[in-house]
Each structure stands twice: as C-alpha cells, then as structure tokens.
Amino acid sequence: MNDFKKVPVRYRIIGAGNAGVNFLDRLLLVQPSFGGLVALNNDQEALVASVVPNQIALAPMVEPLAALAEVKERLIQEMGESLLVVLTGGLGGSVASRLLPEIATISKSLKKVTLACVTLPFSFEGRRAQEMARSSLEALKQICDGVVLLDNNRLVAADPVIAKLGETFVASEEAFQVIIPALLAMFFNKGPVRITRSDLLKALSRPGAKTHFGYGQAVGSNRLHEAIERTFKHPLLDRGRFLAKAESIFILLRGPKDLSFAEAQMVMQEVERFAKGEHDIQLSVQADGPIEVPLQLFLLAVAGGKDSSSEKPAMALSKPVEPLSEKSTPIPKPAPPTKLDKDSDLEELFPKTAYQNPITASVQSKSSSASKPKQTQGALNLTAAQRGRFDKSEPTIVEGEDLDTPTYLRWGIKLS
Amino acid sequence: MSREQLFVGLEIGTTKICVVVSEGLSDGSIHIIGVGETPSRGVRKGEIIDFASVTECIHEAIVDAEEKSNVEIKSVWVALSGGHLQSFNNRGSWIIPENRGTINDEDLRMVEINAKEVTIPATNTFLHTIIQNYHVDGNRNVIDPEGMSASRLEADFHIVHGVKTRIQNTLRCLESLNIDVEDIVMNSLAAAQVALTQQQKDLGALVIDIGGGTTDFLVYIDGAVRHSGVLALGGDHITNDISIGLRLPIVRAELLKVEEGSALLNDAVSGKITLKNDPGFSGCDIDRRALTTIIHARVFELFQLLRREVERGCHLDLLGTGLILTGGSSRLRGIQAIAEEVFRLPVKVPSTRNISGPTSTFENPEFATAIGLTKYASAVYSQLPQESLFSKITGVFGGLFRKN
Numbered sequence: 001m002n003d004f005k006k007v008p009v010r011y012r013i014i015g016a017g018n019a020g021v022n023f024l025d026r027l028l029l030v031q032p033s034f035g036g037l038v039a040l041n042n043d044q045e046a047l048v049a050s051v052v053p054n055q056i057a058l059a060p061m062v063e064p065l066a067a068l069a070e071v072k073e074r075l076i077q078e079m080g081e082s083l084l085v086v087l088t089g090g091l092g093g094s095v096a097s098r099l100l101p102e103i104a105t106i107s108k109s110l111k112k113v114t115l116a117c118v119t120l121p122f123s124f125e126g127r128r129a130q131e132m133a134r135s136s137l138e139a140l141k142q143i144c145d146g147v148v149l150l151d152n153n154r155l156v157a158a159d160p161v162i163a164k165l166g167e168t169f170v171a172s173e174e175a176f177q178v179i180i181p182a183l184l185a186m187f188f189n190k191g192p193v194r195i196t197r198s199d200l201l202k203a204l205s206r207p208g209a210k211t212h213f214g215y216g217q218a219v220g221s222n223r224l225h226e227a228i229e230r231t232f233k234h235p236l237l238d239r240g241r242f243l244a245k246a247e248s249i250f251i252l253l254r255g256p257k258d259l260s261f262a263e264a265q266m267v268m269q270e271v272e273r274f275a276k277g278e279h280d281i282q283l284s285v286q287a288d289g290p291i292e293v294p295l296q297l298f299l300l301a302v303a304g305g306k307d308s309s310s311e312k313p314a315m316a317l318s319k320p321v322e323p324l325s326e327k328s329t330p331i332p333k334p335a336p337p338t339k340l341d342k343d344s345d346l347e348e349l350f351p352k353t354a355y356q357n358p359i360t361a362s363v364q365s366k367s368s369s370a371s372k373p374k375q376t377q378g379a380l381n382l383t384a385a386q387r388g389r390f391d392k393s394e395p396t397i398v399e400g401e402d403l404d405t406p407t408y409l410r411w412g413i414k415l416s
Numbered sequence: 417m418s419r420e421q422l423f424v425g426l427e428i429g430t431t432k433i434c435v436v437v438s439e440g441l442s443d444g445s446i447h448i449i450g451v452g453e454t455p456s457r458g459v460r461k462g463e464i465i466d467f468a469s470v471t472e473c474i475h476e477a478i479v480d481a482e483e484k485s486n487v488e489i490k491s492v493w494v495a496l497s498g499g500h501l502q503s504f505n506n507r508g509s510w511i512i513p514e515n516r517g518t519i520n521d522e523d524l525r526m527v528e529i530n531a532k533e534v535t536i537p538a539t540n541t542f543l544h545t546i547i548q549n550y551h552v553d554g555n556r557n558v559i560d561p562e563g564m565s566a567s568r569l570e571a572d573f574h575i576v577h578g579v580k581t582r583i584q585n586t587l588r589c590l591e592s593l594n595i596d597v598e599d600i601v602m603n604s605l606a607a608a609q610v611a612l613t614q615q616q617k618d619l620g621a622l623v624i625d626i627g628g629g630t631t632d633f634l635v636y637i638d639g640a641v642r643h644s645g646v647l648a649l650g651g652d653h654i655t656n657d658i659s660i661g662l663r664l665p666i667v668r669a670e671l672l673k674v675e676e677g678s679a680l681l682n683d684a685v686s687g688k689i690t691l692k693n694d695p696g697f698s699g700c701d702i703d704r705r706a707l708t709t710i711i712h713a714r715v716f717e718l719f720q721l722l723r724r725e726v727e728r729g730c731h732l733d734l735l736g737t738g739l740i741l742t743g744g745s746s747r748l749r750g751i752q753a754i755a756e757e758v759f760r761l762p763v764k765v766p767s768t769r770n771i772s773g774p775t776s777t778f779e780n781p782e783f784a785t786a787i788g789l790t791k792y793a794s795a796v797y798s799q800l801p802q803e804s805l806f807s808k809i810t811g812v813f814g815g816l817f818r819k820n
C-alpha cells in the first residue's frame with residue numbers, strides 16, 4: 001500500500017535484528033521520505049546494505065545485551081522527543097528476541113508510549129526459535145503499552161503446500177510495510193474522524209489479548225466493495241472469522257479527497273455486520289490523498305484478554321520486569337504503575353482538549369470504558385441509511401455513492 | 417433436442433426466469449415455438465444469491481417451456497448479467513509466418529489470443545472477445561482478412577470479462593438439472609440481436625436493457641460493438657424507493673409502480689391513489705405527486721449514470737440510430753421521455769423484424785434478451801461447421817466448468 005500522506009515525525013520506529021532492519025528498509029522502499037527510523041543490528045554487513053539513515057551498530061562478537069548497554073546513550077538520544085516508540089523485529093532471532101524487551105524498558109523509562117510490532121517465527125525455524133520468541137513476547141507484553149503480533153504461519157496457512165519459502169518472508173515484510181504506517185495513522189490522524197487513542201492503547205495492552213489485522217485496497221467505481229472484500233479475505237483475519245471473536249475493532253479508511261460519507265458509512269455497516277456481537281468499533285478516516293490514490297482499508301481486531309482498566313494501566317507496567325541477562329548494564333526501571341502516572345502520560349500524549357470526534361463517538365457499539373467522560377457534543381447519525389430490500393445485499397457504489405439508498409433521499413427531495 | 421435448428425435461450429433475471437424455444441429458419445430469421453417463464457427467487461441484482469431457489473425456478477421455467485413448445489430441452493444458451501461484468505477494447509497483433517504469407521484461421525485465432533494478453537483481476541475470466549475490425553498491413557477496417565496476403569495482422573476486439581465464480585454459479589445450477597450449456601452470452605449482446613437491425617448497428621446505436629436488478633448497455637458503432645457495461649440498478653430499485661418513500665410493502669409498491677407509476681413529472685397531477693385492503697395490508701391513500709417524484713428521481717439518475725458510462729467509451733454524436741430501450745422496466749410510463757431528455761438522442765422501441773411466432777412474446781420487451789439469445793445462437797450456428805460447434809463451446813467453457 002502506498003502511503004500518500006507524510007506523517008509528522010513524533011515517533012521512532014526501531015528495527016532490531018535482520019528482520020527488523022528489513023522491515024524498515026521495506027518502509028523506505030514504499031515511501032523514501034519515511035522518517036523516524038532507527039536500525040539496530042550486530043550484523044555489520046546487513047547494516048551496510050540497509051538504506052535506513054539512522055543506524056546503530058552493535059559490537060558483533062559481544063553478547064547482544066552487553067552490546068546494547070554500550071550504545072544505550074545513543075539509543076536514548078535517538079528516541080529524542082518522540083511521543084511514540086514502535087519496536088519491530090522478528091522474534092526468534094537472538095538479537096530481536098533479546099534486545100526488544102530491553103529497548104522497550106528503556107523507552108518506558110523515558111515515559112514514551114511503547115508499542116511492539118513483531119513477528120513470530122515460521123514453524124520450520126525450529127523449537128529454539130519458538131521458545132526464544134515466546135519468552136521475548138511475554139516480556140514485551142508486560143513492558144509495552146501494546147503488542148501487535150504477526151504470526152508468520154498464518155500467512156501461509158491458506159495453502160502451505162504451494163507457498164514458496166522466499167515469498168513467505170516477503171509476505172511477512174509486506175504485511176509490516178502496511179501495518180506500521182497504518183498504526184501510525186491511527187495514532188496521529190488529525191482528520192475529522194479518528195480513533196480515540198487511549199481506547200486503542202487500552203485494547204492493545206489487555207493481558208492475553210490477541211491482535212489480528214487485515215487490509216485491502218482498490219480503485220475504480222466499486223473500490224469500497226473490493227477493498228472490503230480483500231480486507232475480509234485477508235489470511236491474517238482468517239477470512240473475517242476473527243472479527244466475530246474480537247472485542248475491539250479499529251478501522252482505518254484512507255483514500256483520495258473524493259472519499260465520501262457513504263463509503264465511510266458503508267465500511268462501518270459491513271464491519272458491524274461481520275462482527276455480529278457487541279464490539280467496540282472505531283473508525284478513523286483520512287481523505288486527503290490525491291485523486292489517483294487507491295482507497296485503502298485496514299482493520300485491527302483485538303480479541304480476548306481481560307480489560308486492563310481494572311488490573312493494569314494502559315501506559316505503565318503492572319510489575320517490574322526482570323532483565324533478561326544479569327550481565328546487562330543496569331537499565332532504568334520503568335516508572336511505577338500509579339494512576340497518576342497513567343493519567344499524566346495520557347494527558348501528555350492525548351490532551352483532553354483535543355477534538356473529540358462526534359462520528360467516532362457515535363459509531364462505538366459499546367462503551368469501552370465506564371470511566372470515559374460522557375459525550376456531550378451532538379453526534380452525527382451514522383446509522384444505516386434506508387436501503388430497504390437491499391439492506392443485506394452487495395451494495396451498488398458508484399463514484400462513492402450508495403445507489404441502493406433511494407435517490408430522492410440522497411438528493412434531498414422532500415415528498416409532499 | 418431432436419431437431420438441429422432448435423435453440424433455447426435462458427435468461428435468469430432478477431424478476432423472472434424466462435426460457436424461449438425458437439427455430440432457426442433458412443433466411444436467418446427465427447420462429448418462436450414456445451416460451452416458459454416463472455417468477456424468479458434467489459437472484460439479486462442479476463446474480464445468484466440462493467442456489468437452491470434459483471435451480472428450482474429454472475426447472476419450473478424449463479418445464480413450462482417444454483410443455484408449451486412440445487420440445488424436450490437438453491441444452492440452453494444462457495444470458496449473463498451482473499455488476500461484476502467489465503469490458504474494454506484492445507488490439508492484438510500477429511506476424512504472419514514468412515513461408516506462408518497469407519492469412520488463415522490460425523492467424524485469426526492467434527491475433528485474438530494476443531489481444532487477450534492483458535491483465536485482468538485474478539478472480540476474473542474472459543466472457544467475450546468480440547471482433548471490431550481487422551487491420552492488414554496497416555490497411556484499416558478489413559472485414560474478412562482470411563486468404564489475404566499479408567505480413568502483419570492486427571485486430572481490434574471488445575473484450576468482456578467477469579468474476580469466474582459468479583459465472584460458475586450459473587453453470588452449476590444448470591449442471592444440477594442435467595442441462596448442458598451451449599454458450600454464455602452477455603445480456604445486452606443478446607438483447608441487441610433483437611433490438612437492432614444490421615443497418616442500425618452500422619449507423620451507431622445504444623441499446624439499454626433495463627431489467628429488474630440490472631441495467632445493461634451496449635454500444636454499436638460502424639456495425640461493431642464498441643462499449644458495453646452493466647449497472648447493478650434496475651426496476652427493483654424503483655420499487656424499493658417507492659416502498660421506502662411511501663411506506664408500503666414491496667409487493668404493493670411493485671403493483672403500484674406497474675399500474676400507476678410514471679417517470680414524468682408533468683403527469684404528477686395532484687390527487688390520491690387509493691390502495692385497497694388486502695390480507696395483511698390495510699388500505700391507504702397515496703399521493704400521486706409523491707409517487708411520480710420518487711420514480712422520476714430514480715429514472716433520471718439512472719440515465720445520468722448511463723450517459724456518463726457510455727461517454728467513457730464513445731461519443732454520443734456517433735449514435736446515428738439513437739437509443740433503443742428494452743427490458744421489463746422500459747415499459748414504465750414516461751421512461752422514454754426521460755431517456756431523450758438526458759441523452760438528447762431519439763429513443764426507439766425495438767424492431768421485431770425477422771421474428772415470427774406469438775406476437776405477445778416478441779412484442780414484449782421483457783423477453784428481448786431470451787429471444788435475442790436464440791437469434792444469437794442461430795447466427796453462431798449458421799456460421800460454424802456442424803462438427804466444430806461442440807468443440808468450440810467446450811473449448812471456451814471447459815476451464816470454467818470442472819465437474820467434481
């Protein structure tokens with residue numbers, strides 16, 4: 001997916017290990033102006049081949065955690081004034097598995113919102129890699145404010161017999177080249193319709209929660225329907241089945257300037273129809289691209305896990321994390337999990353004066369938090385326009401308009 | 417079928433399923449022997465959404481046609497519609513082998529294959545490759561290049577493609593009834609065989625087939641198909657609008673549309689239409705102006721969309737014949753006037769030359785597609801050697817229809 005909007009650099013994306021650096025290279029391949037990337041690796045050759053401008057080379061023959069301690073100051077400097085730190089890499093490899101939890105700890109100690117976007121190893125990568133990935137993932141889940149997990153095995157689940165090895169890795173990297181910009185867009189979208197970021201963080205930080213995502217894009221007169229179809233059929237969403245299990249669904253709809261109200265409405269209707277049960281569904285819309293860009297749809301579904309609001313603040317650790325190695329240089333511990341800290345962090349990131357989007361508020365199927373202040377602003381009604389007998393059929397969308405809705409209604413003709 | 421020159425056309429429409437049995441005559445005309453029809457269930461916007469219901473309806477329509485024509489139906493020509501159908505024009509080129517130097521059948525086949533070497537969505541399959549004209553060594557508009565000396569052959573084609581699985585669904589319905597499919601033909605192409613004469617095709621014409629769930633259009637310029645398309649909008653949308661706007665059940669809205677509906681705002685004299693009590697429906701008075709306003713808005717929008725679509729593929733000034741309206745919804749009062757207003761072209765009703773049989777059938781625009789199918793079949797049949805017909809059809813649809 002082409003990213004047509006330059007996101008302000010209020011974030012850092014730190015890629016650790018070979019896979020992490022590859023992910024960053026992929027991002028730059030699609031959008032050369034992508035900023036805020038930091039590549040961290042002990043493989044000098046891979047760093048030389050990488051196009052990421054900010055690189056931190058770790059000593060190659062040293063144990064990764066010790067090597068990280070040597071460059072800790074540089075890393076803190078790179079994190080700078082950013083609000084959000086996204087850690088990425090392939091769990092299972094020694095560098096990413098060992099370093100990402102440590103980097104997350106550093107990031108948290110600097111009071112930054114910290115997310116991890118990581119892959120699990122393919123099944124053929126062996127038991128050791130799986131175990132290393134599992135322990136690293138557990139640590140990340142405890143430290144980070146949210147973990148988005150890409151299970152590589154699911155990418156080939158549709159047809160593992162014919163899936164080519166090289167293609168599976170490429171598919172994994174391509175998935176990240178979509179996921180990371182989409183997450184950033186969800187966080188930093190300044191458009192009129194956006195996701196409540198604290199809700200997103202809260203969902204991602206639920207202990208035991210599983211994240212699933214799918215994406216699709218299309219152009220042409222039937223672009224919305226095609227994008228929806230591709231998204232729902234995405235293997236990472238298990239052909240849409242995960243939507244039914246999800247408690248929280250976050251939707252990002254990006255498109256050209258002619259993206260219409262009806263299209264946003266249709267996306268919500270389709271997701272609600274697929275999801276069936278009671279869910280917290282939030283929509284973020286960006287419609288500022290040039291006219292030729294495709295319509296892009298990204299779904300992030302969070303299933304399972306207990307609501308963290310009662311147990312663990314979204315922005316802080318519930319318990320301190322043990323360093324993975326005793327040899328590592330002491331790293332500042334994250335701040336204790338006080339309610340005050342949580343609120344202050346949230347306020348720093350997401351000031352309460354920020355515009356509360358009435359559409360987002362109105363389309364939430366379920367209140368995500370009892371403590372959430374009541375919406376007092378008038379809500380724009382996004383309930384399904386009358387489609388009558390076509391309510392459950394494939395919509396006829398032409399030039400962004402849902403033609404199944406009576407013409408007189410769309411044209412605002414008053415019947416006597 | 418016992419007689420070789422019998423053709424059966426099947427249209428699986430949103431409103432009704434219609435089967436026409438015709439006999440091809442030696443002068444190229446067709447004689448309608450019998451028509452079977454049944455209200456359609458399980459079709460929405462021209463596409464199958466309930467396999468079992470559709471199969472049952474097809475069976476009923478075929479049995480009806482068999483009884484009326486006294487012919488046992490074993491194979492049919494099927495009309496296809498749906499918003500998934502797309503089209504484009506493309507040119508293929510082929511170098512004639514030096515050792516031969518003259519164009520033969522194989523060259524014509526290769527230039528067609530070359531024209532189809534374009535990327536279409538992976539889920540789609542080609543439905544039609546319709547020849548527009550040949551170019552032989554730069555000599556344009558050659559009608560029949562076979563046997564001509566040449567070094568290079570080029571050809572322009574109008575190519576139609578659609579979603580493979582949706583086409584397969586139609587085939588599977590018929591497979592379950594043990595009915596063979598001779599060929600699948602795009603709705604508008606079939607309707608045009610009835611609606612247009614060759615002279616009208618040469619002059620340039622736009623055929624619009626407004627059905628219950630879809631509106632299909634086809635543009636002929638200089639005798640060749642230049643543009644085609646399908647809008648997933650039809651008479652059902654008018655009914656739906658009435659149902660919502662006047663708060664009526666769908667069945668009553670449909671009846672009101674057929675009996676009292678008009679697309680002309682001038683007809684909208686103030687007054688009431690009284691709907692009588694029915695079981696499950698308490699009668700009420702309907703404002704005639706409101707009814708006309710609803711219909712006019714929908715019909716006007718439909719033609720506006722169609723005009724935009726048609727203008728993407730051709731210039732309206734090239735349509736010397738004008739516009740031919742067909743399909744069940746073309747019977748709506750005032751619809752021709754709206755079409756004239758939007759397209760600024762003369763609007764005509766289909767000619768019924770070269771067709772004989774019960775006049776109630778061929779003068780009814782609802783049957784245009786099914787009748788057109790048999791006319792299309794007759795034309796294909798007359799151009800092909802008998803023994804090659806079956807192999808040609810199998811070749812086209814063999815990949816589409818894999819038996820389990």
